[in-house]
Amino acid sequence: MSFANAVLANGSSLGAVGLVPCAIGGTKISQWGRGSFLYDQLVRRASAAVQGGGKIRAVLWYQGESDTVNKEDAELYKGRLERFFLDLRSDLQLPSIPIIQVPTDNLGYL
Template sequence: MRIFVLSGQSNMAGRGGVHHRRWDGVVPPECAPLPSILRLSAALDWEEAREPLHADIDKAKTCGVGPGMAFARAILPQLQPPAPAPAPGAAAGAGVGLVPCAVGGTAIREWARGEPLYEQMVRRARAATEYGEIEALLWYQGESDAESDAAAAAYQGNVERLIANVREDLGMPELPFIQVALASGNKRNFEKVRKAQLSINLPNVVTVDAIGLALNDDNLHLTTESQVKLGEILAQAYMGNFLQATS
């Protein structure tokens, strides 16, 4: 099973189709479930992946469509050999395993080594490796760090530290890390955080840009259509930069 960790805050957890704290329940075909795409539940059980992927992880908020399913469906045809279709709940033979870890409204300091969110992410990633290899960590976070000058100024260093820590703790010094540069944030430091994200220059770190993708009426979270596009952008980044190396 090809395993991908999904982490960060609300736009990774998914708010597509969420309006006034209610999800409209619309699942586009690009995000429809497939038997060969599984997710690791909060209880560390493998099950057929369905939107909202983060419903039992980001429990304090209303989750909707995120980029994870669109990403998985986009890469699935490129995985060789073709994956068989297991029964729901069966890990063996699955094509893609998604490990949801994102929690809305969280700042980068909450993802530091020793903090509960970081430790939960590492624990879930380790549990997933019993059934396959981690191919990449997909990261979309930073809106909360645009709220203060100090957080924005420290952002690049904190993300670089996060990358180093998670690679060390998982024993994967070359673990691919695909991050998303912010598409939104009405705070004064939005551009500073984006600049920090786009300035990260580390081996096996790729940044995709979400700027210009359509937002929900809250002017913060990506729409369902935008989440599908982002998932496909992330898939292209993975396939273009890492698929051959990990096949």
């Protein structure tokens, strides 16, 4: 909610701001790949949000700390994240949707 409130505070002419929560704490980017339960659930929720006339204007991505625990995951993170973003834009049929990535507190190997 703090994100939505900040957006509204900086541009109240936007009207209503809806959020489609899909967060699952402690997950790795590899768990969000196309075809996974988490990915499919995200796409289903986003698709349901637009059926009632809503419009997806951006994606807020706040994930990655779990990928800093082991060096291999950290080294593969960038490529996995880029693939996730490409797949998500494709599957939502929003090829140029902005994705706002929130940095994690623990950058570890990244």
